[in-house]
Amino acid sequence: MTPPLVAPGIRRTSSRIVLVHTVTFKQARQLVPILIPIVAGFGFGGGLTTIALMAVGITVLSLAAAALSWWRFSYADGPSSVVITRGLLSRSVRTVPNDRIRGVEVEAPLLHRLFGLVRVRVDAAAGAAGEDEEVVVDGVSRAEGDRLRVAVLTHRGTPADEPSPEPVEEELSRWDNRWLLYAPLVGSYLALPAAALGALSRVLDDVPGDPVGDLFDVELPAAAWAVAAGVVGGALLLLVAGSVIGAAIVNWGFRLTRRGSSLVAVRGLFTRRHTELEIDRVRGVSVSEGLGMRLVGAGRATALVTGLADAARRGQLLPLGPRDEAWSLASLLVADPGPLRAHPAAARRRRIIRALVTGLAVTAGGLVLGARTGHWELAIAGAVVTVLGVLLARSLYAALGHAAGPRSFSVRRGWLVREQIVLERRAVIGWQVRQSWFQRRAGLATVTACVGAGSGGYAAVDMAAAETPSFTAAASGSWARALDPANQR
Amino acid sequence: MTTVPAPAVREPAWELPRSAIGLWTVESAISTVILWLGAGAFLLFVPASAGGPVPVLRWVLPIAAALHTVVAVGIRPWVKHRVYRWEITAEAAYTRTGWLTQTWTLVPISRIQTVDVTRGVLQQMFGLATVAVLTASSQGTVRIWHLEHGMAQRVADDLARRAELVRDQAT
Numbered sequence: 205m206t207p208p209l210v211a212p213g214i215r216r217t218s219s220r221i222v223l224v225h226t227v228t229f230k231q232a233r234q235l236v237p238i239l240i241p242i243v244a245g246f247g248f249g250g251g252l253t254t255i256a257l258m259a260v261g262i263t264v265l266s267l268a269a270a271a272l273s274w275w276r277f278s279y280a281d282g283p284s285s286v287v288i289t290r291g292l293l294s295r296s297v298r299t300v301p302n303d304r305i306r307g308v309e310v311e312a313p314l315l316h317r318l319f320g321l322v323r324v325r326v327d328a329a330a331g332a333a334g335e336d337e338e339v340v341v342d343g344v345s346r347a348e349g350d351r352l353r354v355a356v357l358t359h360r361g362t363p364a365d366e367p368s369p370e371p372v373e374e375e376l377s378r379w380d381n382r383w384l385l386y387a388p389l390v391g392s393y394l395a396l397p398a399a400a401l402g403a404l405s406r407v408l409d410d411v412p413g414d415p416v417g418d419l420f421d422v423e424l425p426a427a428a429w430a431v432a433a434g435v436v437g438g439a440l441l442l443l444v445a446g447s448v449i450g451a452a453i454v455n456w457g458f459r460l461t462r463r464g465s466s467l468v469a470v471r472g473l474f475t476r477r478h479t480e481l482e483i484d485r486v487r488g489v490s491v492s493e494g495l496g497m498r499l500v501g502a503g504r505a506t507a508l509v510t511g512l513a514d515a516a517r518r519g520q521l522l523p524l525g526p527r528d529e530a531w532s533l534a535s536l537l538v539a540d541p542g543p544l545r546a547h548p549a550a551a552r553r554r555r556i557i558r559a560l561v562t563g564l565a566v567t568a569g570g571l572v573l574g575a576r577t578g579h580w581e582l583a584i585a586g587a588v589v590t591v592l593g594v595l596l597a598r599s600l601y602a603a604l605g606h607a608a609g610p611r612s613f614s615v616r617r618g619w620l621v622r623e624q625i626v627l628e629r630r631a632v633i634g635w636q637v638r639q640s641w642f643q644r645r646a647g648l649a650t651v652t653a654c655v656g657a658g659s660g661g662y663a664a665v666d667m668a669a670a671e672t673p674s675f676t677a678a679a680s681g682s683w684a685r686a687l688d689p690a691n692q693r
Numbered sequence: 694m695t696t697v698p699a700p701a702v703r704e705p706a707w708e709l710p711r712s713a714i715g716l717w718t719v720e721s722a723i724s725t726v727i728l729w730l731g732a733g734a735f736l737l738f739v740p741a742s743a744g745g746p747v748p749v750l751r752w753v754l755p756i757a758a759a760l761h762t763v764v765a766v767g768i769r770p771w772v773k774h775r776v777y778r779w780e781i782t783a784e785a786a787y788t789r790t791g792w793l794t795q796t797w798t799l800v801p802i803s804r805i806q807t808v809d810v811t812r813g814v815l816q817q818m819f820g821l822a823t824v825a826v827l828t829a830s831s832q833g834t835v836r837i838w839h840l841e842h843g844m845a846q847r848v849a850d851d852l853a854r855r856a857e858l859v860r861d862q863a864t
Contacts, residue, residue: 510829633804634833637702637797644795649701654800654833661832669701676702676799683784683801687702 214280220319221343222270231269308353310478322349379458383525387451388444389496397446455523485509487657488627489534503527508658538626541609550646551666555597563590606664613679615664625662631655632680705780705787713839716819717770725762732758779837786835800835805856808849
């Protein structure tokens with residue numbers, strides 16, 4: 205179904221969206237702060253009738269608000285810009301020139317899918333733009349959503365009226381359900397059921413009495429231990445199952461394809477997301493492996509794209525999968541710069557000294573405390589911290605590395621989440637070299653490549669100071685030779 | 694102790710005007726006055742009998758404030774004047790800043806997005822201005838602190854004009 209034309213080129217969203225918004229109270233939600241004092245004024249005195257009346261009233265209100273905002277909303281995708289008109293009393297007309305559009309995302313939340321609708325997000329972020337910069341056309345049919353996406357993207361690239369050939373589609377990666385087994389080892393997926401448990405425990409708090417406490421009070425000690433073990437085991441099982449389910453909901457049916465000059469990613473069980481990235485804007489790739497993921501050789505890959513809002517989510521090339529898969533995707537986009545070079549021994553010394561200083565300070569404090577009060581726990585903790593700290597320092601050092609190849613370069617760091625960044629030479633829009641007093645004495649430097657994508661800068665931490673000029677010259681254009689001491693005038 | 698190795702990268706060619714020392718001294722003096730006001734308030738209003746670390750703090754605080762005064766007013770402005778350097782080469786803007794921790798920043802002119810000149814209240818008293826060279830990266834900003842105002846304006850105009858000529862994609 206193509207939406208009715210209000211005027212030439214001007215379109216309306218589907219009227220079915222009114223139902224979706226009525227159910228979700230999308231517009232009526234804004235009225236809640238006004239309603240609360242009114243309700244408080246009248247009180248809940250009337251019993252069931254009042255509550256029923258209020259429910260009906262709120263639904264009618266929500267329906268009216270949704271209908272009004274649908275009635276006043278229209279959009280038009282012209283050959284040079286997208287125009288959105290909306291607003292009840294104060295009309296707002298937003299015009300987004302096509303050449304400022306960075307990407308189009310089509311998403312279908314569960315309720316939208318029931319009504320056969322999708323939501324189209326047009327990303328026109330300009331550098332430091334806020335949420336408002338995004339243009340959302342909420343509630344068009346699936347076919348119209350696809351038409352709008354293609355229309356906006358093709359108007360932008362090629363001149364109008366040129367018959368563009370049907371772009372070739374090539375599948376780069378496809379979700380494998382076995383990858384869900386990695387989920388319990390990934391911090392962010394584990395956090396999903398933990399958050400749910402947190403919400404549940406707040407509900408339990410409201411239950412009269414103390415159900416958890418009651419469990420432990422009455423039983424014999426042995427039985428209590430069994431119950432405790434059961435509870436802990438059950439919680440762990442829930443956590444594992446929850447993380448797998450959470451990962452499945454977000455990533456189900458993930459598929460990454462190349463269509464012409466764009467990368468298209470589709471994923472999600474309930475809300476299907478359809479994200480499109482221009483390959484020409486990709487400046488690099490980040491492959492990250494958390495502590496647990498490293499145990500099983502899992503990884504995730506994210507594209508670093510210039511001028512992309514919410515890049516961490518939209519740039520995902522592989523949300524969760526085998527490390528080799530992540531790297532093969534990465535090498536499709538950016539040339540491999542070759543094996544990483546380890547950083548000098550002084551970098552390891554720095555980390556070990558840091559660990560020793562904190563660990564020994566705690567131990568010394570613990571010894572003083574122990575001598576005065578006879579409590580030696582802090583001293584023991586200090587000793588443990590020292591040993592663990594030194595081990596951690598060694599792993600932190602092992603994670604460090606950098607490499608510069610003919611067309612790209614790479615830096616790696618991190619222990620809890622080890623992240624390796626591969627960037628194209630052209631990505632670098634500046635260098636920052638940093639040396640603290642200690643680094644100067646140790647002959648080390650932290651070299652940051654400033655890029656207009658991702659987090660804005662990626663650092664090779666504690667590399668040999670003497671290697672800085674050759675690394676920066678190899679990893680970017682000829683302008684970086686200005687850093688070389690040999691060019692001192 | 695080992696000798697300090699040569700710095701990692703080349704030092705930019707040009708130094709800041711001497712009046713920057715005066716500006717840094719005044720800035721330090723202002724922060725020192727605030728620090729002493731805080732320390733004075735502590736000595737006045739917190740009774741020595743308050744237990745805990747207070748008796749020790751009554752000694753440590755004035756000593757720390759005095760040390761800070763000597764370093765911030767007497768030493769830091771001169772060290773900073775030796776560290777802060779800048780240079781505009783044929784292809785790039787280049788600075789060194791900091792004092793204990795030093796930072797070199799290099800941005801090619803072809804990637805410059807905007808050039809700003811700002812004059813703070815104190816800077817105006819000393820006839821100085823800061824040139825900020827911004828790029829598409831949040832971390833790739835070069836700030837040339839405390840140039841003479843006329844010079845800052847000329848540098849900014851020159852950079853903006855050259856950026857216009859050689860600009861490629863800039864991202």
